[in-house]
Amino acid sequence: MRLIFGVLAILSALIFFLPEPEGFPILEYHQVTDAPPEPGFEVYNVPPAEFAAQLDYLQAQGYTTITLQDFMRAVHGKATLPEKPIVLTFDDGYEDNFSVMFPLLKARGMTAVVYVITNELGKKNYLKLDELKAMQNYGLEIGSHTADHLPLTTLDKEMQLRQIRESKIFLEWSGLKTIYSLSYPNGAFDSELEKILREENYLTAVTGEAGLNNLSTNPYELYRVHIRKPRFGLTEFKFRLWKAKFFAKFRSLVN
Numbered sequence: 347m348r349l350i351f352g353v354l355a356i357l358s359a360l361i362f363f364l365p366e367p368e369g370f371p372i373l374e375y376h377q378v379t380d381a382p383p384e385p386g387f388e389v390y391n392v393p394p395a396e397f398a399a400q401l402d403y404l405q406a407q408g409y410t411t412i413t414l415q416d417f418m419r420a421v422h423g424k425a426t427l428p429e430k431p432i433v434l435t436f437d438d439g440y441e442d443n444f445s446v447m448f449p450l451l452k453a454r455g456m457t458a459v460v461y462v463i464t465n466e467l468g469k470k471n472y473l474k475l476d477e478l479k480a481m482q483n484y485g486l487e488i489g490s491h492t493a494d495h496l497p498l499t500t501l502d503k504e505m506q507l508r509q510i511r512e513s514k515i516f517l518e519w520s521g522l523k524t525i526y527s528l529s530y531p532n533g534a535f536d537s538e539l540e541k542i543l544r545e546e547n548y549l550t551a552v553t554g555e556a557g558l559n560n561l562s563t564n565p566y567e568l569y570r571v572h573i574r575k576p577r578f579g580l581t582e583f584k585f586r587l588w589k590a591k592f593f594a595k596f597r598s599l600v601n
């Protein structure tokens with residue numbers, strides 16, 4: 347026991363004194379609402395007032411929101427990233443992303459990436475196609491969270507392909523601009539999925555692993571830090587940003 351604590355203490359000290367890691371955070375949100383969550387999903391609902399405070403904090407800290415298409419343009423040398431980029435992502439495609447989150451972003455001139463489960467679109471509490479189009483026309487990026495939200499690593503090849511391909515084709519055939527990004531349901535991914543994503547013309551995919559991203563990060567295994575419903579307001583939000591940095595440092599140590 348003592349040994350374990352000793353090793354942990356040394357490791358923490360090492361990580362603390364490592365140089366600042368290069369890279370930007372990608373934040374993972376779900377719903378922005380005061381509505382009571384469904385049982386089992388308590389941590390997923392960030393209240394609008396808390397969310398607005400987080401956006402104001404990011405702006406005060408000098409962050410500029412970008413999309414993952416902006417990121418890929420920079421990877422290919424066709425654009426430069428702002429000094430302090432950050433990506434806000436929203437999983438599952440809840441209706442409040444349009445009615446609550448989108449106006450808060452617009453008021454601040456910020457952008458985001460919204461990942462939708464295509465077979466849930468238009469159902470109760472979920473986004474509708476014209477809402478997706480409105481957000482995309484404004485400059486938000488719309489991505490796929492697959493057709494049915496099944497963890498891809500539990501499926502056979504044919505089913506994986508269908509989930510990845512059909513969600514993209516559905517959105518594009520419904521009049522949206524090209525879909526380039528995917529969010530792995532439940533954060534479940536492996537290196538085989540990258541091949542399918544490349545073949546299906548996706549450029550990026552986000553995981554649920556904490557860390558920071560830079561131009562040399564594998565674009566199919568982008569790191570994200572989960573923003574849960576905060577119990578301690580902005581302090582907890584700052585802790586989440588710090589967590590992304592901590593994991594980035596930790597990875598630089600073990601790689």
Ligand SMILES: [Zn+2]
Pocket residue numbers: 437438491495531532
């Ligand atoms: Zn999800």
